[in-house]
Amino acid sequence: MIRRALLAVLAAAVLGACSAPPLRVYALSGAGGGDEGLRVTALAKDGQLLVSFSLADGLTRELRQAIDSGLPATITYVVELRRPAALWFDGTVASATVTATVRFDNLTRQHQLSRTIDGRGEEPRVTEDEEEVRRWLTEFDRLPLFSTAQLEPNMVYYVKVRAHARPRLSGGLFFWPWGRGGKTGFAPRFTYLGDDRG
Numbered sequence: 001m002i003r004r005a006l007l008a009v010l011a012a013a014v015l016g017a018c019s020a021p022p023l024r025v026y027a028l029s030g031a032g033g034g035d036e037g038l039r040v041t042a043l044a045k046d047g048q049l050l051v052s053f054s055l056a057d058g059l060t061r062e063l064r065q066a067i068d069s070g071l072p073a074t075i076t077y078v079v080e081l082r083r084p085a086a087l088w089f090d091g092t093v094a095s096a097t098v099t100a101t102v103r104f105d106n107l108t109r110q111h112q113l114s115r116t117i118d119g120r121g122e123e124p125r126v127t128e129d130e131e132e133v134r135r136w137l138t139e140f141d142r143l144p145l146f147s148t149a150q151l152e153p154n155m156v157y158y159v160k161v162r163a164h165a166r167p168r169l170s171g172g173l174f175f176w177p178w179g180r181g182g183k184t185g186f187a188p189r190f191t192y193l194g195d196d197r198g
Helices: 002-019 061-068 130-138
Strands: 038-045 048-055 073-083 091-105 110-117 125-127 139-147 155-165 183-186 190-192
Touching: 038 155, 038 190, 048 073, 048 130, 048 155, 061 073, 061 091, 073 130, 073 139, 091 130, 091 139, 110 130, 125 130, 130 139
Parallel strands: 038 183
Antiparallel strands: 038 048, 048 139, 073 091, 073 155, 091 110, 110 125, 155 183, 155 190
């Protein structure tokens, strides 16, 4: 009896997937869901999947206080390229880790900024502008994180981003401004239609 019910559900899922019209979307922009305040977009172009994301409420009052005290503050973004699955957990095709760090020097009154993508660092910067500090920690535009060679034509994909902030406190403890779960955002799903190098 249970076996028949499972077979009926499986058959309905397969028929639904086969009869659904294919998405004719190359890439979408706009908020795709997840926690309010973490917006994610993805665009396939010139052989790369370009990912943009912004954390609107990333620089919380508590995090700002930690930075002003001289603690090094880092926001880590784990970016996953995923493929949805109808009957199982969504599969992760590839992932990348983006970190943004700021440290305030109380002597020079300047902020030292650094970023890495999968451990590869960008040229560090120094600034006195607090707005630049906010953008550095929370705004990322068209990062070429994945190759479209990893994508199969006519398959549906989406991008998931998880953000965690971890200023280190005395005694080796961590301070979690958004709770231990961090923030999560999703880009809208898109169907990759094939060669995007034209």
